[in-house]
Amino acid sequence: MKTFRAFMEKAKGWRLHVGKNPDGLPGRSVVLFPSLPGTLCCGLAGILVIKGEGDGTPPDYPALLAGCLRAVQGRSLGKVLDGSLEPASWLDPEALGRFEDLVYRLKQDPRSQWNLFFGGHQEQLEELCTETASFAGAEELLFEKNAARFSTRDTETLSKALIHLK
Numbered sequence: 001m002k003t004f005r006a007f008m009e010k011a012k013g014w015r016l017h018v019g020k021n022p023d024g025l026p027g028r029s030v031v032l033f034p035s036l037p038g039t040l041c042c043g044l045a046g047i048l049v050i051k052g053e054g055d056g057t058p059p060d061y062p063a064l065l066a067g068c069l070r071a072v073q074g075r076s077l078g079k080v081l082d083g084s085l086e087p088a089s090w091l092d093p094e095a096l097g098r099f100e101d102l103v104y105r106l107k108q109d110p111r112s113q114w115n116l117f118f119g120g121h122q123e124q125l126e127e128l129c130t131e132t133a134s135f136a137g138a139e140e141l142l143f144e145k146n147a148a149r150f151s152t153r154d155t156e157t158l159s160k161a162l163i164h165l166k
Contacts, residue, residue, distance in 0.1 A: 022049045058112040062124040064102050069128065071095035072165065073135055077142045080158070087154040091139070091161045100164075136165050 017031045025031065031049040034041070075092045079085035106112055116125060140162060147155060 022051050025051055027051060058115055061106050061112060061116060062121050062128060065128055068095045068099035069132055077139050081146060087157050090158055091165055096164050
């Protein structure tokens with residue numbers, strides 16, 4: 001009984017709708033059998049939509065991802081080759097971790113995906129992808145040309161960082 005009361009307290013303020021389009025509904029809404037024009041949902045998505053509070057502004061993923069890429073580019077293999085950077089710091093492992101985390105969060109956030117693709121930011125994301133692929137390719141070529149200069153341990157460290165970037 002105590003658990004049921006706790007559930008009912010949390011459920012206060014939520015609105016229940018049947019057969020409505022969730023786009024025009026306020027936050028804290030539950031929609032059974034949502035009506036989404038031009039979309040055929042199957043499975044659970046065709047039965048239930050939960051629209052959370054979501055009043056906050058979504059993160060600017062293109063800008064955040066671009067910032068991570070700049071940090072990664074700032075630790076290029078050229079700096080390792082000239083001795084100003086240790087192999088373990090190549091491609092800024094912390095920035096690569098943030099980059100990976102941002103991509104994961106974007107994949108989990110449908111609202112941000114919608115804003116990204118239908119809010120005119122798709123070109124920014126495409127440019128970022130092209131720039132990342134170009135940078136990764138250039139770093140890989142440079143690494144292949146200079147692989148003999150590194151110890152086996154450093155080669156393994158550098159290979160792991162390059163795989164992480166890709």
